[in-house]
Amino acid sequence: MKPYIEMTKEELMEERKKVKEEYKKFQLSELHLDMSRGKPSVEQLDISMGMMDVLSSDADLQCEDGTDCRNYGVLDGIDEAKVLLGDMIECHPDNIIIYGNSSLNIMYDTISRSMTHGVMGSTPWCKLDKVKFLCPIPGYDRHFAITEHFGIEMINVPMLPTGPDMDMVEELVASDEAIKGIWCVPKYSNPQGITYSDETVRRFARLKPAAKDFRIYWDNAYGVHHLYDIDQDNLVEILAECKRAGNPDMVYKFSSTSKISFPGSGVAAIATSHNNLVDIKQQLKIQTIGYDKVNQLRHVRYFKDIHGIVEHMRKHADIMRPKFEYILDRFDEEFGGMHIGSWIRPKGGYFICFEALDGCAKKIVSRVKKAGVKMTPAGAPFPYGKDPKDSVIRIAPSYPSIDDIKLATEVFITCVKLVSIDKILEDM
């Protein structure tokens, strides 16, 4: 098909009529579909049900070192869980603390601690006039919610196909002592599905921040969440890279099994340098009597080792892949060469990011909603919920069934066309 932008007004009006007809049909079919959040589907949750059987009343709930997981004790996680998650996040078990059920909670607590107690002896951020964070955009709304909650000023940094714009990152962190951190989802990023290039990671490790207490918040949420077995993105391991670059303390790496076992009932972890761990544990021992060791043991007994996790993730991929491929193939078919939007074809993660014509994102999401399909609100992947170009739409294919995905995709495509035509007509 001829791109809309090359059509005459008459051709466009004709096309609009056709598209509007389709849209009306969807409206009449009273759909109730939800592509708004990165929730695993019921089918995916069922994969992990075996986990409910590994610890029974006649099981021995002791760790290899004799620790009784049922009682008090162990602040930073049982050894075997550190080994398992260490293999998963490519870190030495000694560099890890295993927490409770939510890596978001660890990130929040990390910032909260920095506010009240500083970082490795630095001035508590709450005593400073101004604290700033760099926010690669588009990004994860819950990250931005944390920094906003603490009154931290957020500075947008554009995402490139290789990760955040490192020229900008390098310049900003070197020149402004108020910049204390940067939010990163380095692999299969939320929402674009971008994996940071080797060069990007190496430049991260070599940053020369003005603030001694600057830290990279490396949320490796989708580290093992591939769609394919061989055709996988590779991410340079940041902790080792920082160490090599002489910046061993500059990164906090976060991870969890939320989208591996059960969201909300998994285990989460931080991996970081020895110095940071000492700093964190100083506070952690005041904050808690320790985390749920029985659940840590449950995960270890179920997955056994990293190979177990990899095999398990293969099952997730088998469910996710057709959904991603359907959407992306249909985008290729309908939008290829049309110049009304762009996207990246991710090899993993939980999202597809559609970049519409400027000023169209809100209208598309609203149109889609009126046809019975719920999507992430436009603007959500940006600090303060403000998409400067109003163009980014996050698509979360995981939760609905493949049949619902097919339907929702057609609704979405129709709405993109309709809003794009209107936009082009307006601009004529």
Added chain:
Amino acid sequence: MKPYIEMTKEELMEERKKVKEEYKKFQLSELHLDMSRGKPSVEQLDISMGMMDVLSSDADLQCEDGTDCRNYGVLDGIDEAKVLLGDMIECHPDNIIIYGNSSLNIMYDTISRSMTHGVMGSTPWCKLDKVKFLCPIPGYDRHFAITEHFGIEMINVPMLPTGPDMDMVEELVASDEAIKGIWCVPKYSNPQGITYSDETVRRFARLKPAAKDFRIYWDNAYGVHHLYDIDQDNLVEILAECKRAGNPDMVYKFSSTSKISFPGSGVAAIATSHNNLVDIKQQLKIQTIGYDKVNQLRHVRYFKDIHGIVEHMRKHADIMRPKFEYILDRFDEEFGGMHIGSWIRPKGGYFICFEALDGCAKKIVSRVKKAGVKMTPAGAPFPYGKDPKDSVIRIAPSYPSIDDIKLATEVFITCVKLVSIDKILEDM
């Protein structure tokens, strides 16, 4: 026996010789006993093993309202867990948030939030020159560790047999706006086993604090941890009492199942007014994706209802009671009328508190340690670890077996005698 204080120097020297002989015998027997922390015994943990079987791979992990506990969602706890814990802590389910595995963690987070964001709109405490907490003494070391960690000044308030000295509490909170809270373990208190009298609770509810953001931190850690079935202490329910007194927002009530199911793998809760809940959730929704609903469901399916918890606690009591009674009976026999120490006979909780002669606590604990019995360090139950009179010793009878308790008690008694004799001889 004649009280030491009435003995002549010669009689005392003779007695010392005898006691020292006994002490030496203990030293030679190379004991390794631990009465230092309030940990349940292995026998107690075994009671709850049935909990490992209630959720199996063919179980339906849905709540009554259809919520799939395996997926994301539900910030403040599943309804049935609110009902169960509501009955346990005598509060309406609507006044409850169910958290993760540690009530200490909730208390820490509550203070941390007050530091960074204030309380229901008040000035964040980190912006104030001075924040103070009242600390009934002796009390729980981990409470004091939290306030110390945040640089909050702690003011000692003596415990009376009826609870904290309310004359002092009333005067202090009314006159000093910097006083933002008070730590309370109102039932079977740690370490004395005191339950606050009805009058004490009513006076708490009627406090007129100078600080609008003053809150009572009501850690009801031992609410259902009775030793007897009928002969139980009763505690006036503080939340309702505050409401009656026109102070509905003045209290945070904390609780957990740590010493009911498994320490570290239980569920914890806060109960408070609607206004406080709104304030808390405002932050909680930023902090976490929600807590472990599968574990909440596990608890509900296992205990079923409050009667299930009561029956379950009866089994704990059957294990704890003989240990408490042995120690207390031996204290009666050995120290009755001797004027070398005092204690209260608790009807529940996890501790016995022995108040030795002034200046003797450290020496006794050290003596006991040299004979192979580990106890809570003297001073631990006080802010900054400083017992002004160096007289309080916390005894934790739960973890050792009854045979070990018997042995440890004899060691303790011998050490109390030895150190007391030395003290009296010194003072002669």
